[in-house]
Amino acid sequence: MTWKTKSTATPDATTILRGLVSKKRVPLGSEIYNRILETLYDEAAALDERRIDDWIAMIAQDIIYQAPIRLTRTGPNRDRDVMRTMFHFDENYDSLMMRSGRLQKSAWAEDPPSRCRRFVTNVRIGECETPGEYEVVSYLFLERSRGDSPDNERTTAERRDIWRDVDGEYKLARREIIVDQSVLGMSNFAVFL
């Protein structure tokens, strides 16, 4: 992870979206693909059902969990719109523990809790150079119902993950959440993506 562009005006190579980087694909329907897909579904269920401890158990201790901001650009730099100098989330294991711990206390932003539904689709998987690690790109569609409002808050994002096989279970080691909005329509990110 580079972290150097400071000027808002001048983008550099770190601002390109990047898709699936791995050249060695894990084919759709293969055993590993299916097991990782199942893991993504389990993860979404743990978060939707607010089983935060179960979610934390799915996370590797060296996790980097980030959501860079998006910027609207035009012309030659039109595709350099992922600003990895500023984030909505910029987390490590300790900070995710801090956030999950807070949810057990007076976290009014989620008390009463939102009712969330995480839809995970368009899953593409590749092998990383490190054996047992997989690059997993997925789309996330989050619907969030809050209080008595009949209008859900929602957001869409691409997630670029690395999942690591640890004794037969996959642990999340890296997640980059590429949100699609430059101005978020959601009141806060008190929920995980």
Add this chain to the structure above:
Amino acid sequence: MLQKSKLVLRDGTSLDDLIMRDSNEVSLRVMTDEELYKLEMEKIFAKTWLLLGHESEIPEIGDFIVRDMAEDNVIVARGPDGDVHVSLNVCPHRGMRVCLGEAGNKRVHQCIYHGWAFRPNGDFIGAPVEREKMHGNDVDKKTLGLKKARVHLYGGLIFATWDVDGPSFDEFLGDSKYYMDQLFCRTDSGLELLGPPQRFVLPCNWKVPGEQSGSDGFHTLTLHRSLMEGGVMGGTAESIYDQAPGMYGVDISCKQGHSLRCLEAEKTFKMFADVPFEGKSTRERLELLTPPGITKEMIPELFKNLSEDQVNQLATIPPQVGGLFPNVLIAFIFAPRTDGGSSGALTLHTYMPKGPDRVEFTNYIFAEKDAPEQMKRDMLQNSIWNTGTSGVIEQDDADVWPVIMKNARGAVSKGVTLKYKALHGHERPEGWVGEGLLYPGFTKDDTQWNWWLAYYDLMDAV
């Protein structure tokens, strides 16, 4: 006897019925009224100085960012003269936005609709097919530039106003300048914005977060209870209201509506380690507990850029949170980390109106430019963890404000008044050096009430 306001809404309600200066109350109706909102846009947001960003965002000639002054979109650009210019992002030809990106570098801004072109300072260059004079037969090109705002840089922060002949920026800051300088003008190289701001929209009127930015300290004990539960502010969950951490200090404000909460560094520090300041010199105090964002190496710079009295305050009872009227929140806080990383978070927010029932929360995150890279990295995280979109402090604010807004719509509820009756009254603490309205002791409603008085003054002005 207070003089009655001449501002009367169409249904006969006067400004005095909404901002009740004799009883220190504000009608909840101010949050939803459309007629009032339109007047605010003209009398406040088209008049006063507004924060648009930081010059570190646009270091090169031609660099630009696009920002909002309420619902007016503007181009903030560095011209060939090296100066920062702010001009309305509305093509004078057919009203299209001239600049569609949020940031970039251009010497010429050409509208994509018919091709009228402008310089970074807003000057009109020309329309395509020059020989046909598509800008008009007998029209002087000088009259066709983008509308220009008046610009002032303060500690690198970019401020602009449409009121070309109005108060200077120093007049706008008034007595608060002495204190604001301690945050924004204290080091040789100044502040640096760490990346483009976080932006998100909340379904509430701008004044819901606005009045809180007038140094509402009291809400922290209850709304931000999790800070105490997590040990971040000292004390325990059981002793929150007994100990009331972070509530005692000196609140300062001025008639322009700006305010700051100055909290004793020694007490802030006591939450983490018990090191008394008694008998210590200013320099020793700074060494013991450097102000948020400052390194020990920068301490001599403080003495160079600030007066001795200002440094002494920064070392002893620094301004930490507050606001600039109408819509800036200041949080220059200690934000300690448990993992040995650098503490401190320096952030500014603007609450930009987007209609009577929408506000954009823009979160600017800073570090001192000369701070080591790792410290900047740590401070970026501290700000993200505590403030803005996902910050564990402000996600609770963002949850409360829209609910207040919902309440304000009820036929009966809108008649409820917000109460600012817990007043201390101006009192100069012994040995205090700076000017302004001073409120020592427990944080009360004085500064927020002054925010509403500043609002009243601008709305009442003809």
